[in-house]
Amino acid sequence: MVDSFYDGSPYDQETVRFYDVALEGAQVRLVGGFMEDGGFRTLEGLKPRSVVVLVKGEIAHGCARLVEALHAPLRQPLVITATLPSYIGALDVLVVVTEDGGDEDALRALITADQRGSTSILVGPAAGPLIEEVPTDTVVVPTLPTAAGMSPARVVASISTVIDLFAEDPHIVAARLEHVAGYVNEEIEALSPERDELVNPGRMLRNWVEGHRVIHSGGSELGMAIANVMAPLWSRRGLISAVLDYPELVVSLPDLRGDNSGQHDIFYDPFLDDNPGVVPFRAVVWAEDEPGIPDAMAQQCDGPSKGPLASALRLLTRGQAATTYSVEEKDL
Template sequence: MTAPTPLFDLDDGDALVAADTEGVLRSAAMGGAQIRATRSAMEDGVLDRLQGLRPRSVVVVTGAGRAGRGAAILTAVIAERIGFPLLRAPGTPLWVGPLDIVVVAGDDPGDPQLVEAVDTAVRRGAEVVVAAPDEGPLRSAAAGRVAMFAPRVQVLRRHGLLRYFAVLLAVLRAVGSEQWRDEVPDLEQLADAADAEALRDRPGGEVFHNPAKSLASRMLGRRIVLTGDTASGVEIARHGAEALLHAGRVTTASELSDVLSSAGVFRAQSHMQHDSIFHDPELDGPSAVSPVRTFVMTAEVDRLATERKTVVLGDVDLVLASSDEESITAVRPELEQAVVLVGRLDMTAAYLQLIGGI
């Protein structure tokens, strides 16, 4: 048996760019541009109607795809640190009224769930913010009665998470009070972090110095499990699993506790693969069942504790936004880390898609 091998070398930047007929690398690197476009919309006055409001709550209604994941990551990080409830719902709740803000986000302007959420929130007098294409039934439902964030930067749908992330942050900054506004970072700061990661992950960079290529190389030839040691880390891991599907990688993402409880199964499978007396790698090729490698989204401040916790997994890889020695304890760095890891996973998936193989 001969296993498929990559079609391109990860270090061959020219070949990767030439093979990228869909523009997937450029699209994956546009996270910073999407965040800046949202900031530009704020400066154009899109959210002026929210300035000075003291909302009873902010409710986020999302469709399928990246909008829901972006809201989940942000909510996991910041919901407990602001002065009002921030919650996600499948539709506009019955109790929503003039004291609330409803953010409706999604890729499909014809999604009846989003259209109904906008119509219901408007009729109940809530302030409504829509992050979706300004067209179709959604445009009719909005009808000039909402703050509309239509896409200003065109990317592949799979790379839209940071736009939704930025729109929700923009809403929180618009209504922020002096007591907790510092908990919500400026969008320019996050855009800089996203752009810096895209620069590190550029096609011309060598694997050793390129975080996305390095991550892709460590995923080759493995069955992949993604997880995180925090609620936001788990959501980022789930985004990674979704991104890797576009690269043809069947991956799973789960809570760290569930992954740790499966450690015995992973070790048993690894033992069977390496100790079979009937399998000769030179004659038979690689094992039909590739080994499992676990990737854990974590922060530098939690690195040692996470290493001790996950050592039972054996083949485990910690994924950090930065390897620099620094204290990461405030919310601002945590949100920056989320932005960096989302961008890196998108670029990793892009490289795996382009090089082919397993």
């Protein structure tokens, strides 16, 4: 997959930014291979009192919430927190998600959980003091050594795997991850920077939101979970945006759209004309076939029969890719 984007010629800026996106399918496949090799053996058939997911940052928090949506209704409580609960003990499973190789809080949490007999999993970076000093019984989920930043697909796949192994055969879970990885790679092919807006759904989305205030939303629990990952991820990468629950978005439309007289004048340029008012608004409605409201674009993927995890990770990958494209200025 990665080789198709690199032939030895110099990278352009879009290809450089797209690099981590191009690895998302491989990250999922790596989690599945780790399980096939017995990396998650201590979790198989476990029936914990609770699963505690310790996260820092809104993107990681959103990924954990997405897992919650994908597995609802849950067999055991899923506690998503930034602080280790005082009750953590031998009946609980701890999953720590961090991209900081020197995260001392994460290390203390893993040591505390280990001392109290908890099963612990680290979804962390490829290297750093944290990786070197974790307790020997902690399951360290591997990552691709060349990846530069957090992989939402890896985080979601890892937490999902932990939950699935409490009730499913590990070979079934591994086969599912292999299937999901292939589906994500199909999306990555469609999102290649070499493909233009007519055939690239990520570039189409990026161009559509250019020059607008953006609100992410979803008409379902899954759509809202994806929106809660996308808003901080886009903002972190320079596409400042926010998230609203769909009913809140509908109620807020008059205020969000503001004075529409200029927005619908085909000769009106909000950046060149006098008194442009507010920057125009657009919404992205995730995991829906139709947006259902004006000034909005729906994001859905084909093949729901491939499973909710595959569809969710495909949409996450598309949202990531949208932040990597350049927007060419159009001639007036």
